[in-house]
Amino acid sequence: MTDCGCEKARAELEEYLHNELCSEDAADIREHMEHCDDCRTELRVGVAITDVVQRACRxxxxxxxxxxxxxRIRAIQSAHGVLAD
Structure with a gap:
């Protein structure tokens, strides 16, 4: 593993949060987060936003x-001549 740097960590943060990276890339980002306060803050924000969105979707x-x-939608559609399904 090698520290991937802030640019890569931030560019791939969303994929990291959703476990969409290969294990090697995820490990590199995880290692970077352990040593970078700024990126760790970005990670915490990303986790919080992801949690809120997931709760809202439920x-x-x-x-x-x-x-x-x-x-109301149907009334607006009627007023504008849009066909409702």
Missing amino acids: ETAPEELRAVVLT
């Missing part, structure tokens, strides 16, 4: 809100 809107939104 939540659903109340049925009443969904109905109101769909009614």
